[in-house]
Structures are given as structure tokens and as C-alpha cells.
Amino acid sequence: MRIRNALFWALLAPALAMNSDKYVVHKSKFDPSRQMRVKSHPEGAVCDGGVASHSGWADLGNHHMFFWYYESRSAAPDAPVMVWFTGGPGGSSQASALVENGDCKFDRDSQKPTRNPYGWTEEFHMVYIDQPVGVGFSYLDHGNTPSTTDEAAPDVVGFLRLFAESFPHLAKNPLHLAGESYGGRWIPVFGDWVNQYNKVVAEEQRIPLASLIAISAWSHPMVQLPTTYDVACWPFKGYPPALNDTTCTAMAAEYESCKTLLDACDSSQDGIMCGEAAKLCHKGILDYLYTQKVNKYDRRMVCPAPSQCYPIMDEMEAWMNTEAIFEDLLDITNQTSGKKGSYQFMDSQTYLNLVASGDLVVNSLKHIETILQDRVVPVLYTASDADMMVNIKGVGEALDNMRWHGRPFFKNAPFEELPFKTSAGHAGGRVKKSEKLWYAELAEAGHMAPYDQPAGTLELMKIWLAGINHGLVGLRKDDKQSFLGADL
Numbered sequence: 001m002r003i004r005n006a007l008f009w010a011l012l013a014p015a016l017a018m019n020s021d022k023y024v025v026h027k028s029k030f031d032p033s034r035q036m037r038v039k040s041h042p043e044g045a046v047c048d049g050g051v052a053s054h055s056g057w058a059d060l061g062n063h064h065m066f067f068w069y070y071e072s073r074s075a076a077p078d079a080p081v082m083v084w085f086t087g088g089p090g091g092s093s094q095a096s097a098l099v100e101n102g103d104c105k106f107d108r109d110s111q112k113p114t115r116n117p118y119g120w121t122e123e124f125h126m127v128y129i130d131q132p133v134g135v136g137f138s139y140l141d142h143g144n145t146p147s148t149t150d151e152a153a154p155d156v157v158g159f160l161r162l163f164a165e166s167f168p169h170l171a172k173n174p175l176h177l178a179g180e181s182y183g184g185r186w187i188p189v190f191g192d193w194v195n196q197y198n199k200v201v202a203e204e205q206r207i208p209l210a211s212l213i214a215i216s217a218w219s220h221p222m223v224q225l226p227t228t229y230d231v232a233c234w235p236f237k238g239y240p241p242a243l244n245d246t247t248c249t250a251m252a253a254e255y256e257s258c259k260t261l262l263d264a265c266d267s268s269q270d271g272i273m274c275g276e277a278a279k280l281c282h283k284g285i286l287d288y289l290y291t292q293k294v295n296k297y298d299r300r301m302v303c304p305a306p307s308q309c310y311p312i313m314d315e316m317e318a319w320m321n322t323e324a325i326f327e328d329l330l331d332i333t334n335q336t337s338g339k340k341g342s343y344q345f346m347d348s349q350t351y352l353n354l355v356a357s358g359d360l361v362v363n364s365l366k367h368i369e370t371i372l373q374d375r376v377v378p379v380l381y382t383a384s385d386a387d388m389m390v391n392i393k394g395v396g397e398a399l400d401n402m403r404w405h406g407r408p409f410f411k412n413a414p415f416e417e418l419p420f421k422t423s424a425g426h427a428g429g430r431v432k433k434s435e436k437l438w439y440a441e442l443a444e445a446g447h448m449a450p451y452d453q454p455a456g457t458l459e460l461m462k463i464w465l466a467g468i469n470h471g472l473v474g475l476r477k478d479d480k481q482s483f484l485g486a487d488l
Contacts, residue, residue: 274358
């Protein structure tokens, strides 16, 4: 890694020598009106023992998308790149970087990040972007923020092209798009956009999309929403019911109205209809979970109040707003011309916009079906046994019923035990696979699986990469070969 880093810094040296504490501007050779501003941080800048990193903005006309890229700990010149999308909708990906799978993880005792031994930089160059614009440190000069995922998608494709131009040594490395929670909406749509983009551009401009990874993925509300009642009101996976009888009775009474509007949304794809479905189902089903002290994202936890389950998020946010980070390291005020006065890990306006537009309840698996039909890009989905919001039952049923050529193989594929343990030493979960599609059920984990099971989720990423690199992703059940039993 030292040799690779030395070469990279040598390439940047002329620009950095003139202005080492400022942002370097990389103009796009394909579109001179677009550019990327990059500030490079040496090893240890974010946490002791941390890798070198680079932060900045992709300037896409009126939109300015913030990113923070952490170099891989791997010495391999072709180490893959992962671009990470936090859900919400409206969540900043910097929260995932500092609380879940980043190179540096926020430590509650010291109130600052420390080296994460299970950071996904073990395998990937990790790029965390704040999107849609308006979220985190991303901003726009004027106008409205995107209110649907399709409105946000062009900025993502534009970012990926600018990133490849600004970091040319990574331009041909395998690229993985990964996301969590509402990332189950982002990843299918963005993946489909990239897939279609690659079909119409010259080879030089193609994005080397290697896989899509959806963690605790909200992808098919028509199937997933009703299952929240099933898993919250009845014993599930060894857990007792999380809600009382009164709440469950009220929840059940709202179900039929919710389902009717969801079906109408799905058949019409009408924004107004989908918006009404999102509002009614949110009030009729999700709000029952939102008002409980039992954590909707991890039923093993009882919180002081419904919004106080993860105090680490507020503490991480406070650290990001310290002068040492906000101004000295990132120069936020100057770079955003004062448009970002503070860092917030959740942008409530973006959330409200996507609920109002109906984006919250749109079936995203239609995009996965299209991708799988092309037989090019493999897809990994996961769900966790303690998560009620995006639960195992809903994700499994949604994937089983996708319409694509591999459906019968996937639906009937047997589950295999994952070859790692939970932090408590129990079985880590199970996985089933078919041509280009794997689905892993993670044990003793909630919605933020990398937070709950850091070692296990990193191991799953290693298994996924090994499967791709050794040609085992794409094998059908009748090939009688298991990635778990293969010599990788």
C-alpha cells in the first residue's frame, strides 16, 4: 500500500505543492462545466492509525455533492471501490462512515473516532457521499432538492464519472454500489441508471459496475410493510412479540386500507396516488412502531424514548460540528459559501419530500429484475433477525417473488449456514444463492448490521468479493457447487 500511496501522492504533488491546505479543482474533460473539488488528508487525520482520505464536492451545475473517500488498507492495485449510500431518506453517509463500517469509528468514551479494526477499508476504497443534494454537507445554489430517487439519480451518475476522472488510478477498478435501509431504494435505481448509461456511452466513459449490495433494504413496500405486523405482533425468530395486543389490533385494522392504496400505487405509478399511500401507510402502520420504546430497528433494545435509541449519532454529529473538523479540516463555510451552517446526520426536509412524492412506497425491485435479466451485475441483499422495520420475512418474500429468468432457481435454493460467528459466538446467519443473486439473513443484528455485527458483516463482504473474483457468483443451484465449500 505504501508504494501505491507514494505513486498517488506523486501524481498530485504539483497541485498540492502550490496550495497544500486548500482544495484542488479537477475539471471534467467530458464536460468543462463540471468539476470536482478535492482536499487530501494524510494518514491519521481522522483517527490515529487511519488511512489517508480525501474529501470534497462534485460540482454538477447547480448541485454540489459532498463525499469523503478513505483509501483501502489493501496493497492490491486493483482493490475495489465501494460507494456507500445511507438511507433515511435524508441520511448522511458520513454517519455510516463514523458509526458503522468506516475506517475510523466514533468512540463514545473518548468522544472522537478511533481506528476501526472491522472497517470495510480492509477490502475496499470506501467512498461515502451525501445525497440527494441538501443532505449532510451537500448543497445546491438555488431551486428545490430532489423529491424522488429518479430525480437524484443523474447527480449520482455524474458524481461517479467525475470521481473516476479525479482519481484516475481507480477509474478501472471494480465499482460496487452499496447502501442500507432506504439504500434499498437508492441502490436498485442508481444501479439501473448506471447499467443503462454504460450501454449508450463510449467504452472510455463506462462505469466499471461490479455489484450491487443492499443492506437491510427497503425495496418493496407492498410486500414489506404488511410483514411489520407479522414480526412485531407475533413471536418471530425466537423473539417475543414486541407490541401489545391493543396496538396490534389497531395496526391490523389499518392494514386493508394501506394495502388497497399500495396496490393502486403499484399499478398506476401515479405520484399523487403513491403519495397518499405513503402518508396513510406511514400513519397506519409505521407510526405504531415509531412511538414505541422498543426499538423498531432492533427489537432487543428498549430505549428511554422512541427517538433516543442511538445517542452515538448525536455525539458523532457534535464532533462533526467542532471547529477542528467543520472549519479547520473541511473548510465548510468557505467551500459552501455559507450555505451549510452546521452538520446534521438527518435532513428532515428530504425525508418529507420523498414521503410526499410517494417515493417511499414505490417498488424498487423492478429495477433489480431488469439488472438481473441483463446477466451482468450480481446483487447481494441482506436482512437482520432483530430488525422489525426491514425484516427477514418481508425481504425474503419480496426477493422470492421477483420476475426474472432465475426465479425458480433462487426461490427453491437451499439456505446454507454462513461460515462466521456473531460477536456472542453463535451462528452468524444463513445465505441462499442463485444466478447473480444472493440473500443473507444475519443473526443477532438489527437494522444497522455493520454496527451490531462488525466482524460478521466484514466477513460477508470478503465472501461476496471472493465469490465474484472466483466466478462463483452466477452459478445456479444445479451446478452443485457451494461458495462456502470452495477453496477460495
